[in-house]
Amino acid sequence: MRLALAEIRRAKLRFGLLTGAVALLVFLILFQQTLASTLLGFFTGAIENQSAEVLVFDEDARRNVEGSVISPGEMEAVAGVEGVRRAAPLGEGTFTVDAGGELRDAVLFGYSLGGPGAPTAVSEGRLPAADGEAVASSVDADDGFGIGDVVEVVPGRYRLRVVGLAEGSRFSVLPTLFVSYPTFEAASLTANPDAEAVLPSLIAVDAEPGVDAVGLAADITASVEGVEALDRATAVQSLPGVAAVNSSFGVVLLLAFVTVVLVTGFFFLILTVQKAQALTLLRAIGASGGYLVRNLAIQVTLVTIGGVGLAAVLLAIAAAASSRDFPIEAEPRLIVTTGLAVLVLALAASIGAIRRVSRIDPASATTRPAGGGLA
Amino acid sequence: MRLGWRELVRRPGRFVVAGGALTLIVVLLLLLGGLLDGLYKGSTGAFRSQSADVIVYAEESRNSLVRSRVEPGTLERIGEVEGVDEVSGLGVVLIGGLPQDGARSVDLAVFGYESPNLRVPAPPAPGLGYADRTLETDGVEVGDTIVVGPARVPVEIVGWVEDTRLLFQAGLWVEPGTWHRILETSRPDAALPEGTFQAALVGTDADPASVAAAIEREVPGTSALTIAEAIATLPGVAAQQETFVQIITVTFVVAGLVVALFFALLVLERLGLYGVLKAVGASSRQVAAGLVTQAVLVALGAFVVGGAVAVGLSFVIPEEVPVDLQVRRAVVTAVGLVATALLGSAISFRKIIRIDPASAVGGS
Numbered sequence: 001m002r003l004a005l006a007e008i009r010r011a012k013l014r015f016g017l018l019t020g021a022v023a024l025l026v027f028l029i030l031f032q033q034t035l036a037s038t039l040l041g042f043f044t045g046a047i048e049n050q051s052a053e054v055l056v057f058d059e060d061a062r063r064n065v066e067g068s069v070i071s072p073g074e075m076e077a078v079a080g081v082e083g084v085r086r087a088a089p090l091g092e093g094t095f096t097v098d099a100g101g102e103l104r105d106a107v108l109f110g111y112s113l114g115g116p117g118a119p120t121a122v123s124e125g126r127l128p129a130a131d132g133e134a135v136a137s138s139v140d141a142d143d144g145f146g147i148g149d150v151v152e153v154v155p156g157r158y159r160l161r162v163v164g165l166a167e168g169s170r171f172s173v174l175p176t177l178f179v180s181y182p183t184f185e186a187a188s189l190t191a192n193p194d195a196e197a198v199l200p201s202l203i204a205v206d207a208e209p210g211v212d213a214v215g216l217a218a219d220i221t222a223s224v225e226g227v228e229a230l231d232r233a234t235a236v237q238s239l240p241g242v243a244a245v246n247s248s249f250g251v252v253l254l255l256a257f258v259t260v261v262l263v264t265g266f267f268f269l270i271l272t273v274q275k276a277q278a279l280t281l282l283r284a285i286g287a288s289g290g291y292l293v294r295n296l297a298i299q300v301t302l303v304t305i306g307g308v309g310l311a312a313v314l315l316a317i318a319a320a321a322s323s324r325d326f327p328i329e330a331e332p333r334l335i336v337t338t339g340l341a342v343l344v345l346a347l348a349a350s351i352g353a354i355r356r357v358s359r360i361d362p363a364s365a366t367t368r369p370a371g372g373g374l375a
Numbered sequence: 376m377r378l379g380w381r382e383l384v385r386r387p388g389r390f391v392v393a394g395g396a397l398t399l400i401v402v403l404l405l406l407l408g409g410l411l412d413g414l415y416k417g418s419t420g421a422f423r424s425q426s427a428d429v430i431v432y433a434e435e436s437r438n439s440l441v442r443s444r445v446e447p448g449t450l451e452r453i454g455e456v457e458g459v460d461e462v463s464g465l466g467v468v469l470i471g472g473l474p475q476d477g478a479r480s481v482d483l484a485v486f487g488y489e490s491p492n493l494r495v496p497a498p499p500a501p502g503l504g505y506a507d508r509t510l511e512t513d514g515v516e517v518g519d520t521i522v523v524g525p526a527r528v529p530v531e532i533v534g535w536v537e538d539t540r541l542l543f544q545a546g547l548w549v550e551p552g553t554w555h556r557i558l559e560t561s562r563p564d565a566a567l568p569e570g571t572f573q574a575a576l577v578g579t580d581a582d583p584a585s586v587a588a589a590i591e592r593e594v595p596g597t598s599a600l601t602i603a604e605a606i607a608t609l610p611g612v613a614a615q616q617e618t619f620v621q622i623i624t625v626t627f628v629v630a631g632l633v634v635a636l637f638f639a640l641l642v643l644e645r646l647g648l649y650g651v652l653k654a655v656g657a658s659s660r661q662v663a664a665g666l667v668t669q670a671v672l673v674a675l676g677a678f679v680v681g682g683a684v685a686v687g688l689s690f691v692i693p694e695e696v697p698v699d700l701q702v703r704r705a706v707v708t709a710v711g712l713v714a715t716a717l718l719g720s721a722i723s724f725r726k727i728i729r730i731d732p733a734s735a736v737g738g739s
Contacts, residue, residue, distance in 0.1 A: 013639070013643070014639075014640060014643060017632075017635065017636040017639055017640070018636060020632060020636070021629070021632050021633055021636050024625070024628060024629045024632055025629055027625065028622070028625050028626060028629055031621075031622070031625060032622055035618055035621075035622070039614075039618065058471075058525055059480070060470070060471030060472070060473065060480045060524065060525060061471050062471050062480055062481075062482055064469075064471075064482070066469060067469055067470055067471055067482070069524075069525055069561060069562060069563075071525065093564070094439070094441075094442065095442070096435050096436060096437045096439070096442060103435065103437055104437070105437055105439065154435045155435045172610065173611070173614060188564045191442070192444070192564065192565060192566070192567075194444075194566055194567055194568055194571075195563060195564045195565065195566055196559060196563040196564075196566045197563040197564065198563070198564045199563060199564065226525070240482075240543070241543075241611075243695050244543075244695050244696060244697060247692075247693055247695050247696045248410050248696050248697075251406060251692060251696060252403065252406065252407060252410070252622070255399065255402055255403045255406065256403060258399060259396065259399040259400060259403060259629075262395060262396060262399060263396045263633060266391075266392040266395060266396060267392065267636070267640075269392070270392050270640070271640075274644055326614070
């Protein structure tokens with residue numbers, strides 16, 4: 001331990017640079033993960049944090065909420081499937097609204113008050129109790145979607161009053177409002193007076209107690225023609241772009257992990273090779289192989305921990321500087337799990353250096369001219 | 376410079392560490408850039424295919440095609456604005472369709488249009504349509520009929536068009552009457568009367584930005600954008616660009632730091648040797664030039680190997696990851712990497728300049 005720390009103290013620049021490189025690479029990993037999870041949360045939060053256990057799509061919509069339209073016959077048929085406790089319309093649409101004195105885009109979810117499809121993550125205020133009331137995504141509260149604010153759907157100036165805020169309830173990265181289904185219908189007609197009818201986008205379904213949502217979804221799909229039912233988690237994963245974002249960031253993260261591990265491993269290997277003579281001398285004067293390996297492992301651990309700590313600070317700075325439209329958070333759990341993974345992988349990547357240290361022959365010190373031996 | 380080159384040739388193993396790390400970073404940069412370009416291409420094809428210079432939306436739609444409505448009277452008034460040479464209507468509905476074989480449905484962006492554009496010929500007869508070639512991968516062929524939406528409106532494919540997707544949904548281009556029928560039967564809440572479109576496309580020989588400004592001024596209630604501006608307002612496009620540019624920038628910084636770290640270590644190891652070189656007459660500039668040569672060559676080598684790996688990976692990456700490797704992006708990456716390597720290696724210059732030749736004979 002003392003040897004490892006003494007070397008770090010005496011070669012501050014060398015170890016500082018290495019720690020800096022590890023910090024930036026770990027920051028890259030943390031930053032990407034944070035961006036990906038925030039982006040996905042903003043894409044899917046409203047579906048993830050609503051009460052319906054099963055969501056029924058028009059089968060041609062290919063699991064796309066925006067592309068789904070439910071006919072009245074399908075609603076009745078779904079309500080009649082065994083295991084369905086309640087089936088109610090769920091409307092979704094993107095509207096231009098006047099909020100906080102500015103025109104903005106916002107998503108409206110219309111659900112049957114007291115029925116399935118209600119927001120489940122209300123953190124402030126209450127659920128809508130009447131037409132014209134809304135629960136808004138809490139992240140947009142400062143942009144004219146706060147409790148007590150009035151949001152107007154244009155061009156007809158249909159008024160909605162925000163009575164509650166819900167965490168993690170954005171949809172398609174837009175401010176989102178949960179309203180009663182009649183309110184959704186009225187807003188749709190306001191936006192397009194030529195609309196011939198306002199049909200639900202989905203059917204929100206609650207299962208009978210003890211009925212498994214996955215099984216019920218399969219039953220609905222099998223027994224009602226023209227629809228596809230999904231349990232909530234599958235619906236979230238199936239939303240357009242979620243698989244692509246997950247796969248894309250997965251590939252990038254994998255490469256970033258490989259890079260950080262190889263950089264750490266390579267650098268300790270090169271340091272070991274460069275210190276070969278000194279390490280041989282240490283072995284010759286009695287230091288055991290285990291002692292030298294332990295010192296190397298301590299250095300890898302300290303550099304990695306230092307790098308992860310610095311990366312966490314950088315992430316916190318990035319989070320503090322992130323925009324209000326796309327706020328990111330430095331999650332301690334993510335930092336700890338990523339840090340542990342990097343540490344384990346960095347130690348594994350240092351096996352090359354550890355093997356070199358453990359294979360040093362103390363007798364070779366006597367054959368090195370630099371060590372005073374005879375070549 | 377020659378010294379740097381000779382060392383690189385004789386002791387390539389010494390540079391494997393930096394080269395290996397930079398190669399991985401190149402793979403990362405190229406795949407990130409490929410993802411960015413793939414996402415952009417899949418989201419914006421229908422807009423990039425437009426020969427029109429300006430697109431006009433209803434002001435209150437906030438430049439959203441699906442929420443906008445442009446009445447026949449508005450189209451007429453836009454046509455009267457000075458500088459406007461041609462006006463035509465455009466509309467879209469994002470919806471599912473079932474190909475003839477009925478095996479599985481496909482995502483469609485059904486466009487109703489009045490005038491040909493760079494990639495799509497003049498509108499076909501009612502009930503016929505030009506389809507984006509990406510539908511070929513779903514087993515669709517020219518001559519097939521796709522039934523569109525819950526009302527099962529049939530559209531026969533009469534030809535392929537290239538790169539006309541919108542938000543990753545394949546473009547299906549039909550005449551206005553067919554489009555209106557699909558819209559009112561599939562999305563009754565979005566139905567529009569005949570003659571009304573979602574946007575107006577404007578052709579002009581004048582400066583598009585000036586014509587757009589003139590339209591907004593003379594036709595109240597409209598929002599006119601150049602095509603490039605309209606692409607930037609498409610949902611998700613700006614956010615994707617911003618996110619990926621941030622990640623790519625951080626990755627370049629990491630590349631620079633890896634180079635800086637490696638060459639700083641290399642210089643630290645060879646301080647004595649550099650002292651000897653200076654003692655026998657080599658200037659700081661010569662020593663630094665050797666270092667820069669090595670950094671640039673290592674970066675270029677990493678780019679070549681990393682480029683090959685990225686191309687190989689692009690063949691095995693799952694289909695849902697829209698990677699599109701482009702030469703332009705590769706050139707930008709190569710230039711950025713060399714610049715980063717130059718900057719990174721330059722960090723060691725101070726150390727080289729401060730080497731005292733006297734240290735070669737024991738002075739300090």
